[in-house]
Amino acid sequence: MKLHEVFRISWDAITKNKIRSLLTMLGIIIGVAAVIMVVSISAGTEATISDQITGLGSNLIFVSANFTRGGPESFRSTSGGLVFSDADAIAQQISGVSGVAVEQDASETIKGNNVTLTDVSVLGTTIDFPTVRDMKVASGTYFDQTEVDHKEKVAVLGYSLAQSLFGDSDPVGQYLTVGTTKLAVIGVMAKRGTVGGTDFDARLYTPITVVFQKFTPSQFARFLGDRVRLIYVKVANQKSMNDVITQVQLLLYRRHNVTAASPDFTITTQQDIITTQESTTAAFRSLLAWVAGVSLLVGGIGIMNIMLVSVTERTREIGIRQSVGATTDDIRIQFLAEALLLSIVGGLIGLLVGLVGSMLFGAVSSMRTVIVPTSFLLAFGSAALVGIFFGYYPANRAAQLDPIEALRYE
Amino acid sequence: MSKQTIIETQNLTKVFGTGDASVKALNGISLKIGSGEFVAIMGPSGSGKSTLMHILGCLSRPTEGTYILDNQDVSNLDNKELAAIRNQKIGFVFQAYNLLPRTSALQNVELPLVYDRREGLHRTQGESETLARAMLEKVGLADRMDHQPQELSGGQQQRVAIARALVNQPVMIIADEPTGNLDSHSGAEIMNLLHEIHQQGATIVIVTHDPKIAAHTQRTIELRDGLIDKVNHNGNNDEQWKRH
Numbered sequence: 001m002k003l004h005e006v007f008r009i010s011w012d013a014i015t016k017n018k019i020r021s022l023l024t025m026l027g028i029i030i031g032v033a034a035v036i037m038v039v040s041i042s043a044g045t046e047a048t049i050s051d052q053i054t055g056l057g058s059n060l061i062f063v064s065a066n067f068t069r070g071g072p073e074s075f076r077s078t079s080g081g082l083v084f085s086d087a088d089a090i091a092q093q094i095s096g097v098s099g100v101a102v103e104q105d106a107s108e109t110i111k112g113n114n115v116t117l118t119d120v121s122v123l124g125t126t127i128d129f130p131t132v133r134d135m136k137v138a139s140g141t142y143f144d145q146t147e148v149d150h151k152e153k154v155a156v157l158g159y160s161l162a163q164s165l166f167g168d169s170d171p172v173g174q175y176l177t178v179g180t181t182k183l184a185v186i187g188v189m190a191k192r193g194t195v196g197g198t199d200f201d202a203r204l205y206t207p208i209t210v211v212f213q214k215f216t217p218s219q220f221a222r223f224l225g226d227r228v229r230l231i232y233v234k235v236a237n238q239k240s241m242n243d244v245i246t247q248v249q250l251l252l253y254r255r256h257n258v259t260a261a262s263p264d265f266t267i268t269t270q271q272d273i274i275t276t277q278e279s280t281t282a283a284f285r286s287l288l289a290w291v292a293g294v295s296l297l298v299g300g301i302g303i304m305n306i307m308l309v310s311v312t313e314r315t316r317e318i319g320i321r322q323s324v325g326a327t328t329d330d331i332r333i334q335f336l337a338e339a340l341l342l343s344i345v346g347g348l349i350g351l352l353v354g355l356v357g358s359m360l361f362g363a364v365s366s367m368r369t370v371i372v373p374t375s376f377l378l379a380f381g382s383a384a385l386v387g388i389f390f391g392y393y394p395a396n397r398a399a400q401l402d403p404i405e406a407l408r409y410e
Numbered sequence: 411m412s413k414q415t416i417i418e419t420q421n422l423t424k425v426f427g428t429g430d431a432s433v434k435a436l437n438g439i440s441l442k443i444g445s446g447e448f449v450a451i452m453g454p455s456g457s458g459k460s461t462l463m464h465i466l467g468c469l470s471r472p473t474e475g476t477y478i479l480d481n482q483d484v485s486n487l488d489n490k491e492l493a494a495i496r497n498q499k500i501g502f503v504f505q506a507y508n509l510l511p512r513t514s515a516l517q518n519v520e521l522p523l524v525y526d527r528r529e530g531l532h533r534t535q536g537e538s539e540t541l542a543r544a545m546l547e548k549v550g551l552a553d554r555m556d557h558q559p560q561e562l563s564g565g566q567q568q569r570v571a572i573a574r575a576l577v578n579q580p581v582m583i584i585a586d587e588p589t590g591n592l593d594s595h596s597g598a599e600i601m602n603l604l605h606e607i608h609q610q611g612a613t614i615v616i617v618t619h620d621p622k623i624a625a626h627t628q629r630t631i632e633l634r635d636g637l638i639d640k641v642n643h644n645g646n647n648d649e650q651w652k653r654h
Binding site for chain 1: 464467469470489490493494496497498502504508509510511512513521522524525526574
């Protein structure tokens with residue numbers, strides 16, 4: 001009997017009793033749908049996280065100060081600690097750098113245009129900040145080097161901060177009182193959104209020198225001086241990342257008078273952060289996949305059980321087929337083909353349910369879902385294997401029936 | 411009528427179980443049935459007639475003795491070979507019709523053709539259907555070929571079963587109590603059909619406990635306790651039986 005005839009007979013048998021077939025497939029449908037949804041949800045989460053990280057600005061190197069355990073005395077030491085002038089040194093002495101930015105933050109009450117806002121995030125930056133952070137100026141300008149050097153009391157507003165204070169009117173040229181200092185608004189940033197938990201639109205940007213002078217608590221200012229926590233370095237070309245990192249390390253070792261064995265700073269890249277995140281989520285994803293895999297296994301057991309019931313109910317039919325000449329192999333192959341067909345059809349339905357479920361979930365919840373095509377192959381392939389594996393025992397039982405007994409069966 | 415022997419058994423014995431629990435269902439049956447004969451095997455329950463029928467129908471093997479079917483010794487064939495014999499040489503008709511449920515009459519009649527794997531045979535789906543249709547016409551059910559068993563009366567179902575038994579041109583028909591589940595009217599119809607088929611040259615063996623059915627045949631072989639008790643010759647006039 002040719003292959004297509006085998007499948008025709010098996011297909012007929014399956015469609016003859018649609019309800020039983022559906023119940024048999026249910027385990028596989030749920031298992032496959034579960035695998036697909038689980039994978040798409042965790043892939044979506046991974047994508048969200050890596051988007052957040054790259055949303056900080058691309059091609060970034062983070063140079064962060066290692067604060068040692070010691071108290072204020074360690075801040076006084078002549079060697080060690082990242083300082084403000086390191087940023088300039090990096091910008092000027094290292095090739096392949098397209099921008100260097102330093103930030104220092106504070107929190108102040110702002111009064112302007114008869115509006116008072118408390119606990120507003122104030123960020124002191126250098127002039128490269130927009131470049132390094134991929135932000136654009138919507139109106140007015142960002143401050144320049146002269147203004148930074150002269151500690152000019154100017155401010156650039158984030159998009160939603162400008163709205164909160166000035167509504168629709170143009171803030172450029174207006175004055176604000178930040179804490180006890182009067183600042184002139186010289187620009188407004190374009191909408192940027194929330195990245196990595198920070199709302200860029202709700203901040204006020206001002207020269208870092210102004211923050212050092214006016215918005216840093218005095219006791220810290222005495223000790224910290226011009227020490228900074230973090231320097232952002234934007235690399236011009238992704239490929240020269242490693243080269244730039246080496247240059248920065250050598251430069252800072254020299255400037256800080258430290259050795260490579262015990263540096264007082266750490267360099268990390270976005271890739272490092274992404275890699276850490278990825279390995280965490282990858283571990284999580286594989287755990288979820290195992291759980292979904294177990295449900296697929298359960299689906300296979302379901303197939304086996306229902307097929308055993310099916311074989312018992314069709315004992316007479318098997319006897320009839322044998323009496324007109326069906327061999328043991330014929331019967332076995334027929335039931336195996338049925339199991340395989342059930343798994344394949346169940347797998348396809350599960351695929352559909354998983355796809356629709358993933359899209360619905362992404363639309364309805366705040367979490368993102370990403371369809372991963374390889375998960376289709378994985379889920380579908382395992383469904384087929386499960387069908388053959390768990391269909392084998394019932395198929396064998398059917399094939400071993402004695403025709404005389406089978407014909408007598410009520 | 412040809413005198414070729416279709417069935418020949420020599421000292422057929424069948425034992426079920428082992429040791430103290432063993433049962434001797436057949437105790438040495440030797441018989442011959444010629445081509446074109448219409449024979450009944452009769453006996454009360456326990457006489458071994460079902461066991462004999464199963465062996466003649468190649469559904470089981472004898473414990474001892476020989477069974478030669480159509481000049482081939484089938485006594486010790488393996489399961490696969492027996493299946494092929496059942497497919498090509500034997501047509502069964504059962505008391506309970508034994509049609510596949512939820513399957514059309516046409517597909518039921520086609521069933522033996524599906525499992526026919528003779529060397530060099532290349533039958534297409536269309537050809538199988540044509541053969542099946544022809545058989546259904548022969549038994550007078552051409553207009554019911556798309557009906558399923560639950561849509562047919564007992565008599566009609568049995569006619570489908572007979573068509574199925576004939577479709578692959580077997581050397582003999584074995585009918586086990588073919589009218590057992592039918593009322594007297596339908597029963598008579600079926601016996602008429604068997605007479606017709608016999609007239610066209612078929613070899614038919616009916617297994618029954620009912621002497622009135624056995625009387626339709628040319629020869630009745632009576633079994634008792636696993637042995638042939640007596641043989642009656644009933645005359646050979648099919649026309650006399652086809653009164654309606």
